[in-house]
Amino acid sequence: MSYALEIKDVHKVFNRGTINEKVALDGVNLNLNEGDFVTIIGGNGAGKSTTLNAIAGVWPIDGGSIVINGTDITDLPEHKRAPYLGRVFQDPMTGTAATMDIEENMSIAYRRGQRRTLRWGISKAEREMFREKLQVLGLGLEDRMTSKVGLLSGGQRQAITLLMASLKKPELLLLDEHTAALDPKTAAKVLEISDQIISENHLTAMMVTHNMKDAIAHGNRLIMMHEGKVIYDVSGEEKRGLHVRDLLAKFEEASGGEFANDRMILA
Amino acid sequence: MEYFMSLNPVALLRALPGSIAQGMVWGVMALGVYITFRLLDFADLTVDGSIATGAAVSVMLIRSGVSPILSLPLAFLAGMMAGLVTGLLHTALGIPGILASILSQISLYSVNLIILGKANQPVSVDNHPLVMSLRYVTSGSTASKLLFFAEVILFLLVLVMVLYWYFGTESGQAVRATGCNPNMARAQGINTKYITVLALMLSNGLVGLCGALYAQFQGAADVNMGRGAIVIGLAAVIIGEVMFGKFASKRKFAFAFTLVSVIIGAVIYYIVYQFVLWLKMPSEYMKMLSAIVVAVFLSIPYLKEKRAQKKGVAKS
Numbered sequence: 001m002s003y004a005l006e007i008k009d010v011h012k013v014f015n016r017g018t019i020n021e022k023v024a025l026d027g028v029n030l031n032l033n034e035g036d037f038v039t040i041i042g043g044n045g046a047g048k049s050t051t052l053n054a055i056a057g058v059w060p061i062d063g064g065s066i067v068i069n070g071t072d073i074t075d076l077p078e079h080k081r082a083p084y085l086g087r088v089f090q091d092p093m094t095g096t097a098a099t100m101d102i103e104e105n106m107s108i109a110y111r112r113g114q115r116r117t118l119r120w121g122i123s124k125a126e127r128e129m130f131r132e133k134l135q136v137l138g139l140g141l142e143d144r145m146t147s148k149v150g151l152l153s154g155g156q157r158q159a160i161t162l163l164m165a166s167l168k169k170p171e172l173l174l175l176d177e178h179t180a181a182l183d184p185k186t187a188a189k190v191l192e193i194s195d196q197i198i199s200e201n202h203l204t205a206m207m208v209t210h211n212m213k214d215a216i217a218h219g220n221r222l223i224m225m226h227e228g229k230v231i232y233d234v235s236g237e238e239k240r241g242l243h244v245r246d247l248l249a250k251f252e253e254a255s256g257g258e259f260a261n262d263r264m265i266l267a
Numbered sequence: 268m269e270y271f272m273s274l275n276p277v278a279l280l281r282a283l284p285g286s287i288a289q290g291m292v293w294g295v296m297a298l299g300v301y302i303t304f305r306l307l308d309f310a311d312l313t314v315d316g317s318i319a320t321g322a323a324v325s326v327m328l329i330r331s332g333v334s335p336i337l338s339l340p341l342a343f344l345a346g347m348m349a350g351l352v353t354g355l356l357h358t359a360l361g362i363p364g365i366l367a368s369i370l371s372q373i374s375l376y377s378v379n380l381i382i383l384g385k386a387n388q389p390v391s392v393d394n395h396p397l398v399m400s401l402r403y404v405t406s407g408s409t410a411s412k413l414l415f416f417a418e419v420i421l422f423l424l425v426l427v428m429v430l431y432w433y434f435g436t437e438s439g440q441a442v443r444a445t446g447c448n449p450n451m452a453r454a455q456g457i458n459t460k461y462i463t464v465l466a467l468m469l470s471n472g473l474v475g476l477c478g479a480l481y482a483q484f485q486g487a488a489d490v491n492m493g494r495g496a497i498v499i500g501l502a503a504v505i506i507g508e509v510m511f512g513k514f515a516s517k518r519k520f521a522f523a524f525t526l527v528s529v530i531i532g533a534v535i536y537y538i539v540y541q542f543v544l545w546l547k548m549p550s551e552y553m554k555m556l557s558a559i560v561v562a563v564f565l566s567i568p569y570l571k572e573k574r575a576q577k578k579g580v581a582k583s
Contacts, residue, residue: 056454082456095454097447100440108444113456116437164455 002070004204005032005172010054010064012228024050025061026228032172036235037198037205037219041212041247043255046225048208049090052174055206057081069171083113086165086203088158088194090177095161098150102141102160105149106130109164133163137193155186159193166197173198173205180210191218212244226254270547279545284404284412286541290534291419292399292480293499297507297533298430298526299346299473300500306434307446307466312368312497316375317349317471319493321478323382326390326488335397339479346475347468349375354464379490389487399484423530431523433469442466474500498557499536505564507532 012025025047032038040048054061057078065074068084089095096105107122107130127145134142137159141152149157158178165173175194179187195218198205209215215222221235224247231254234242296318303311321342328338349371356367380386392400403415433439444452445462452459474496482488507528515524536557544550 077458078453079456079458082454085454087454089450094448094450097444097451099447100443104440104443108440108452108455108457111437111455114437116441116457118433118436118438121435121437121440 002067003031004034004036004069005030005055005206006065006067007031007051007055008065008067010051010066011062012050012054012059013062023228025054028054028064028225028228028230030223030230030233032204032206035202035204036221037203038207038221038223039215039219040206040208040223040225041210041215042225043251045227047228048225049176050228051225052087052176052206052208055081055172056085056087056174084171086112086170086173088161088165088173088175088178090180092154092157092161092181095164096149096157099148101146102134102149102152103127103130103145105160106133106164106167110167112168112170130167133167134160137163153186155182155190158182158190162190162193162197166201166203169201169203171204173203175205175207177208177210179214194218212247216242216244216247224250224254226251274545274547279542282541282545283538284416285401286537287534288399288401288404288416288419289481289484290537291423291530292477292484293503293537294423294530294533295426295480296474296477296496297500297503297529298426299470299477300497301504301526301529302430302442302466302470302473304501304504305446306443307463307470309446309463309467310365310368311350311353311467311470312365313349313353313371313375313467313471314474314500315493315496316372316379317346317474317493318478318481318496319379319488319490320349320375320382321346321475322482322488322492323379323388323478323490324475325479326388326482327382329390329395329397329483330388335395335483339398339476342479343472343476346478347472349475350467350469350471351464353471354467357467358460358463376490383488383490386491387487387489390483391486392483397483397486399480400486401484427523427526427530430526431520434522438465495554495557498554498561499533501561501565502536502557503533504529505532505561506535509564510535 007028007030010025010028014020014022014024022045024045028047028051030051040051042048053059055066057073057076057080061074065072067073071084073081073084087095097108100108103122107126110126131142131145134145139156139159141156141160149160152160162178178194179190182190191214194207197203205219207215207219216239220239221233222239222242223230223234224232232250296314300311300314303309324345325335325338325342328341329335333341352374353368353371356362356370357364360367362370390397392402399419404412434443441452441457441462442465444455445457445459446466449459452462478488478493481492507525507530511524511528511531515521515528518524540553543553543556
């Protein structure tokens with residue numbers, strides 16, 4: 001059987017041969033089953049976001065392979081991987097085009113991976129469908145569909161980016177610290193929307209987070225990365241029983257007893 | 268006093284139709300600059316070369332017996348080729364955009380000389396049924412002048428409608444998304460390199476078309492006619508935005524109004540140009556004046572924001 005995602009021995013070194021050389025991914029192996037919702041934690045530079053970027057094809061990897069539902073995408077450029085992937089980024093500015101309308105952003109996302117032809121960019125039926133989807137968010141955005149996205153708050157933009165990522169069902173949803181730039185209340189709302197979209201569409205998803213509580217509370221599986229490797233992988237019943245202190249202990253063990261990471265949120 | 272006495276208001280008035288027509292022609296070029304500078308976020312200096320390329324292609328074709336109207340789409344194609352070269356230098360060879368466009372511009376100077384055979388080639392309205400000529404606005408009956416302006420305005424409106432339509436299509440949306448946020452565009456499966464080349468071709472096609480129209484208007488193609496064209500195009504875009512930006516953005520077809528305002532910006536530029544010449548300012552100062560206008564208006568948003576930030580700091 002083929003996995004929803006199969007990452008085999010992926011390596012990536014940045015600035016090779018210079019004083020800034022950094023081994024970012026040091027043999028990452030990971031298999032995701034259809035419908036898995038994996039949360040990824042780890043310290044700074046552990047390789048969490050780098051793993052997501054490797055999957056998305058932001059740059060070519062140095063070694064290894066990445067296969068999505070049986071399709072080897074290792075050598076595809078970023079835009080050719082888009083048909084398989086929905087992506088939400090840490091910076092709310094990254095996922096949307098600020099100078100374009102909400103409905104235009106959505107219509108672009110609805111055509112993810114399709115050839116862009118000389119047909120009109122949005123149809124009446126699509127507009128109605130977008131309106132319904134926006135209504136479900138409960139943010140009042142359905143009445144502002146011709147507003148420029150640049151006028152919206154960070155939380156609203158992330159909510160729209162989430163919606164955009166799922167308009168055309170992706171084979172894998174990549175959430176890269178997508179709540180890190182938001183205030184706690186907004187972050188909670190965006191996480192709730194994420195859960196909702198993932199479960200309604202039965203998506204396979206990966207979520208990078210610095211918040212251990214969130215990592216435990218969401219998804220069916222949790223992995224911890226350290227120095228470019230997956231060092232801990234837990235799912236099902238065992239994951240549900242996790243506590244933050246378990247993860248801290250695990251992390252301390254991995255980093256050789258040294259625990260000094262201010263970005264790990266301990267609460 | 269003697270200076271003021273020497274100024275002749277009638278002369279200014281008489282020159283006005285010519286300035287307006289010239290501004291309308293350059294409006295086509297300003298639309299091209301708008302596409303790269305505003306929509307694609309690419310400072311494309313190819314235009315200084317491609318405008319003369321369009322002019323050279325049109326004039327040489329007309330001189331060899333091709334109809335002036337047919338020379339227009341061919342000049343458009345020639346401009347597109349210039350855009351293609353800039354685009355490939357940038358996307359396929361990794362040369363920074365502005366430098367890629369300078370390389371194209373410089374090599375186009377040679378290309379244009381080769382096409383023309385010498386630095387300047389005239390094309391006379393006496394021998395050819397030109398689609399544009401200064402003569403159409405300076406001599407003949409008032410009715411014929413008005414008819415000419417009506418034709419030009421109709422042509423520009425059709426052009427605006429075509430561009431409005433294109434930038435509303437899937438392909439046109441991809442251009443706008445690429446210019447606004449290339450990361451987002453790629454994440455949505457848009458091949459940003461391909462789109463960049465496409466937009467550069469469309470833009471320079473318009474610039475080539477403008478060159479063809481302008482050469483017919485002034486009755487000659489000159490290898491130096493594009494010098495500083497980018498500054499005139501930018502000035503037109505900025506004048507249009509500053510004067511009509513707010514008005515346009517509130518309308519239903521905001522984008523179409525924006526395009527029209529860019530054309531009006533070019534017309535205003537040439538009216539002001541004529542006015543300054545009329546004040547007996549030496550014409551060699553004009554390029555500097557244009558550059559200063561562009562520099563001032565481009566810096567205003569930046570300075571405004573800086574001031575707002577300072578105020579914000581002071582408050583907190």
